[in-house]
Amino acid sequence: xxxxxxxxxxxxxxxxxxDKPRPVLLNCVKAFLAGGALCALMExxxxxxxxxxxxxxxxxxxxxxxxxxxxxxxxTGLGYYDVLAQKVGAGLAVPITGFANSVVSATLxxxxxxxxxxxxxxxxxxxxxxxxxxxxxxxxxAVIMLxxxxx
Amino acid sequence: MLQKGRQTWFFDPRPTIFATGxxxxxxxxxxxxxxxFDFIQKDNHAGKDSFEKAEQAMLEQACSFxxxxxxxxxxxxxxxxxxxxxxxxxxxxxxxxxxxxxxLGIFAACATSMEGLALASLLISSGMAKNVLTATSSHNCxxxxxxxxxxxxxxxxxxxxxxxxxxxxxxxxLPQGGPVSIDSATIGKVVDLKNCDPVNMGKAMAPAxxxxxxxxxxxxxxxxSDYDLICTGDLGEIGRDIAWDLLSRExxxxxxxxxxxxxxxxxxxxxxVFAGGSGCGCCxxxxxxxxxxxxxxxxxxxxLLVATGALFSPISLQQCxxxxxxxxxxxxxxx
Amino acid sequence: MDILWAFIxxxxxxxxxxxLFDVAKLTPGxxxxxxxxxxxxxxxxxxxxxxxxxxxxxxxxxxxxFGNSLLQGALDGAxxxxxxxIWEGILGKVSSGVSAAIIFAFFAALIFNPKS
Numbered sequence: 001x002x003x004x005x006x007x008x009x010x011x012x013x014x015x016x017x018x019d020k021p022r023p024v025l026l027n028c029v030k031a032f033l034a035g036g037a038l039c040a041l042m043e044x045x046x047x048x049x050x051x052x053x054x055x056x057x058x059x060x061x062x063x064x065x066x067x068x069x070x071x072x073x074x075x076t077g078l079g080y081y082d083v084l085a086q087k088v089g090a091g092l093a094v095p096i097t098g099f100a101n102s103v104v105s106a107t108l109x110x111x112x113x114x115x116x117x118x119x120x121x122x123x124x125x126x127x128x129x130x131x132x133x134x135x136x137x138x139x140x141x142a143v144i145m146l147x148x149x150x151x
Numbered sequence: 152m153l154q155k156g157r158q159t160w161f162f163d164p165r166p167t168i169f170a171t172g173x174x175x176x177x178x179x180x181x182x183x184x185x186x187x188f189d190f191i192q193k194d195n196h197a198g199k200d201s202f203e204k205a206e207q208a209m210l211e212q213a214c215s216f217x218x219x220x221x222x223x224x225x226x227x228x229x230x231x232x233x234x235x236x237x238x239x240x241x242x243x244x245x246x247x248x249x250x251x252x253x254x255l256g257i258f259a260a261c262a263t264s265m266e267g268l269a270l271a272s273l274l275i276s277s278g279m280a281k282n283v284l285t286a287t288s289s290h291n292c293x294x295x296x297x298x299x300x301x302x303x304x305x306x307x308x309x310x311x312x313x314x315x316x317x318x319x320x321x322x323x324x325l326p327q328g329g330p331v332s333i334d335s336a337t338i339g340k341v342v343d344l345k346n347c348d349p350v351n352m353g354k355a356m357a358p359a360x361x362x363x364x365x366x367x368x369x370x371x372x373x374x375x376s377d378y379d380l381i382c383t384g385d386l387g388e389i390g391r392d393i394a395w396d397l398l399s400r401e402x403x404x405x406x407x408x409x410x411x412x413x414x415x416x417x418x419x420x421x422x423x424v425f426a427g428g429s430g431c432g433c434c435x436x437x438x439x440x441x442x443x444x445x446x447x448x449x450x451x452x453x454x455l456l457v458a459t460g461a462l463f464s465p466i467s468l469q470q471c472x473x474x475x476x477x478x479x480x481x482x483x484x485x486x
Numbered sequence: 487m488d489i490l491w492a493f494i495x496x497x498x499x500x501x502x503x504x505x506l507f508d509v510a511k512l513t514p515g516x517x518x519x520x521x522x523x524x525x526x527x528x529x530x531x532x533x534x535x536x537x538x539x540x541x542x543x544x545x546x547x548x549x550x551x552f553g554n555s556l557l558q559g560a561l562d563g564a565x566x567x568x569x570x571x572i573w574e575g576i577l578g579k580v581s582s583g584v585s586a587a588i589i590f591a592f593f594a595a596l597i598f599n600p601k602s
Contacts, residue, residue: 002471005345015354018392020310020426024508027307031504032497036544039496043489043543061546062582068547069583073590076303077598085305090503092305093514094521095496095547100587101305102514107591108600109301112201119595123588126304126515130549131584133519135576137526138556142572145530146564195601202601292601302600306514307507348511 027089034091042068065096072100077108102126153276156370158363159337166275167329167486168268168322171439172216174209176291176317179428179436183419187440189216195292195317206290206319207242210235211249213319214286221282221323225250229280232270234263235288235431236315238297242288252284260460261356261385262339263287264320264435265479268456269336271324272481286321289430298465299349311351313387314424316417320435322443330447334482337367341462343475349463353390353426355474356459360386361397363478364457368403371482375405378482379451382442384434384458385414387427413437434458446485453484488542495541499548518549525553555579 007015042064049060075081081101085092092098106125110118124131145151154161173188180191190212197205210233218225231252233243240256247254259266267285274280292302294315300306324333342362346355360383368375375381386394391412398405414428417437438456445451457480463472499521506517528534534554538545545551556576563575577584 004347004471005473007346008344011344011358014396015357015389015393018389018396019351019354020389022309022508024505027508028501028504031500035500035503035548036493036497039541039544039547040489040493042547043492046543047488061543064543065547066582066586069586070590073587073594076305077594079303079598079601082303082305086307089307090500090507090517093307093507093518094500094503094549096549096552096583098305098514098518099549099552099583100590101303103587104591104594105301105303105305105600107595108303108598109296111595111599112203115595119592123591126300127587129515130518130522130552134522134526134553134556134580137523137553138529138560138576139572141526141530141557142560142564142576143569145561146569146572151561151564196599309508 031091034088159370165332169329170220172213173440202292210288213321217321228252262458262460265458287431288319289432313429315430318432318436320439357393359476359478385429492544495544522553525550529554529557
């Protein structure tokens with residue numbers, strides 16, 4: 001651990017002059033449209049489940065997530081996910097699809113080292129951070145709320 | 152007999168590249184230099200059950216091409232100098248195992264090809280070997296999974312990122328007889344301007360390339376105009392422009408159209424590669440393929456091949472160490 | 487109308503993620519952790535549940551909802567058993583997401599090969 005070094009002061013402006021900047025605005029538009037569309041899709045799936053499968057709302061939400069995760073696994077396995085993700089960035093990374101893809105891609109990638117030590121051990125390589133920090137922050141917030149008696 | 156500046160070896164008599172072997176992947180084969188390679192491996196797995204084994208197979212195949220063309224059997228190799236990007240350079244080690252050859256494993260990241268060629272030339276020129284096989288390889292999928300993310304992970308690459316070439320290049324060096332001779336080699340110093348961005352390698356490596364090129368000109372006592380082509384390994388568009396800027400500031404004058412980069416030549420126009428190609432196999436395949444053929448056919452006279460490499464690991468980066476880089480240069484000429 | 491709000495809210499959260507990628511130059515790992523922790527904190531402040539009311543799937547699909555669900559689980563557990571209930575409840579509501587990811591990932595690994 002430690003502090004990230006800073007690029008030498010005389011070099012940074014020279015390098016910056018020749019840089020290819022990221023198309024921030026375009027990326028944001030694509031992320032908005034793709035992420036929004038995915039959420040709209042989930043809303044539609046949820047509606048269908050509550051109407052035609054007679055599911056209560058919370059169950060419909062969970063089931064919709066499971067469906068989207070399954071679709072992500074399929075698209076990742078078929079090799080299309082990373083192509084889509086290159087185009088829409090956070091539009092796929094921020095929804096649960098990003099989490100699912102991180103687990104699927106890691107599990108799939110390490111198949112060559114065996115299912116136990118390869119796939120299984122490495123499956124949470126990327127998703128682990130989200131689970132760790134999510135759980136940690138939920139714990140801290142819950143304890144604070146408990147102490148303050150505010151729930 | 153060889154003479155030595157601080158970083159530069161002048162070879163007299165000059166050793167020669169007698170024969171080469173190059174094997175590339177599908178994307179590389181579809182590029183503008185496709186016809187210059189000995190074999191295009193269209194299967195990412197090369198029929199093996201892992202990407203690492205595929206890379207080793209490609210390396211071995213490139214070596215076999217070079218050996219067959221020079222009429223040398225694996226058991227008659229004096230020394231095999233090789234390296235790659237895999238942890239513990241296993242592609243090279245296992246190729247050496249299969250050839251049963253005395254093996255010198257080396258590592259200079261993407262600059263490995265020229266380090267190998269320089270050392271092979273040193274062994275031949277000093278009379279310590281009658282023949283040397285030098286080779287290197289890289290593979291897009293092994294590099295991604297080792298240095299960055301699993302291959303199917305949805306990571307959005309920025310425009311400055313580069314594409315590791317799936318390619319292997321090998322060369323047999325003999326004291327005489329080859330169409331291309333090796334005039335000199337400049338061994339690079341490690342240069343580190345505290346860059347920390349692993350998706351902008353060009354920015355990190357450009358200073359090393361500039362440093363080695365200027366050192367070579369000064370120690371060898373030549374000027375840039377003596378070279379028909381100055382070809383960097385894998386600086387990419389951004390790195391090449393920065394290197395040119397740095398060189399110009401030092402009074403370097405040259406025809407910019409002849410200041411080229413293997414990583415850019417390999418994939419000309421392919422949007423998938425963003426700023427350009429990278430990997431040890433980049434300089435090796437283009438150098439031992441396209442450039443070697445152009446010099447052998449006298450379309451090019453003198454060429455300076457400058458391979459560039461980044462000496463970091465994912466762990467060193469996460470431990471807040473900057474990206475140290477190096478560039479090795481070898482001067483080639485028609486025999 | 488629900489669908490429109492889902493689209494808008496979901497889109498906005500994704501734009502926040504994209505800005506963290508492109509302007510703050512953070513890795514996906516760092517960005518998603520920030521969003522998850524934000525979901526937890528906003529859940530505690532009562533803001534996230536309100537967002538879910540308005541945006542529906544637009545708020546439950548993004549990874550920030552994972553943080554909120556973890557917190558709601560912890561609070562459910564705390565309501566039952568105080569501090570020791572937190573441990574029991576915390577992962578309760580995220581079971582479908584995590585198990586689905588693990589199980590479908592394994593099936594995918596059985597069927598497919600990377601980059602072929």
